[in-house]
Amino acid sequence: MAVLPDKVSLLEVSSGRNVAAKIVELTPALARTHIDRIWWSDFDEASAEEPPEDRDWKWADVAARADGSRDFICVGVSITGADEICGAMRYQTGAATFFNPTDLANEVMLLATAPTSRGRPWANPGYPGVGSALLLRAVAHGDALGLQGRTVLRSIPVKATIRF
Numbered sequence: 218m219a220v221l222p223d224k225v226s227l228l229e230v231s232s233g234r235n236v237a238a239k240i241v242e243l244t245p246a247l248a249r250t251h252i253d254r255i256w257w258s259d260f261d262e263a264s265a266e267e268p269p270e271d272r273d274w275k276w277a278d279v280a281a282r283a284d285g286s287r288d289f290i291c292v293g294v295s296i297t298g299a300d301e302i303c304g305a306m307r308y309q310t311g312a313a314t315f316f317n318p319t320d321l322a323n324e325v326m327l328l329a330t331a332p333t334s335r336g337r338p339w340a341n342p343g344y345p346g347v348g349s350a351l352l353l354r355a356v357a358h359g360d361a362l363g364l365q366g367r368t369v370l371r372s373i374p375v376k377a378t379i380r381f
């Protein structure tokens with residue numbers, strides 16, 4: 218497989234500093250301990266206007282379905298020096314798309330950032346730009362595979378995601 222760029226620089230809103238991060242393979246074990254058991258543990262259902270669409274996504278199961286597969290890839294964004302995964306994505310390489318079935322693309326099937334890292338910059342104290350960094354990874358992989366970077370993201374029917 219082509220060697221893909223894996224270094225990411227993110228703004229840490231709480232300190233105002235840039236921190237180093239890395240795109241890593243998301244194994245089921247990593248997803249379970251660093252996403253499923255963490256991301257929503259402090260979530261206050263009562264104060265949320267509506268429950269976030271991805272509240273019940275089980276990333277350990279998502280990662281297990283990509284485990285050992287050549288075409289389905291599951292990656293996360295790991296903050297260097299911190300025991301933290303702040304974003305995750307599952308995509309399929311070389312997928313035939315609705316737009317043009319003959320020009321294959323990388324299709325992003327699931328993408329999410331940690332609840333503390335999402336939204337317009339400064340809306341949350343985490344790291345803005347994680348969603349973009351993950352999308353760029355799918356584009357870079359599509360480029361390395363000779364797909365000219367063609368990438369498709371299916372949006373879920375939520376206003377904020379459509380805007381993203």
Ligand SMILES: CC(C)(COP(=O)(O)OP(=O)(O)OC[C@H]1O[C@@H](n2cnc3c(N)ncnc32)[C@H](O)[C@@H]1OP(=O)(O)O)[C@@H](O)C(=O)NCCC(=O)NCCS
Binds near residue numbers: 346
């Ligand atoms: C959608 C999602 C992945 C975006 O990730 P993110 O890390 O917050 O996005 P980024 O910080 O990279 O933002 C990229 C751009 O989108 C904009 N954006 C992100 N969320 C937005 C929102 N809620 N409303 C308006 N704009 C938004 C940012 O302002 C930024 O624009 P800019 O480059 O002009 O400043 C994240 O909000 C999420 O996990 N949502 C829940 C799950 C989901 O909807 N997944 C996607 C479909 S599978």
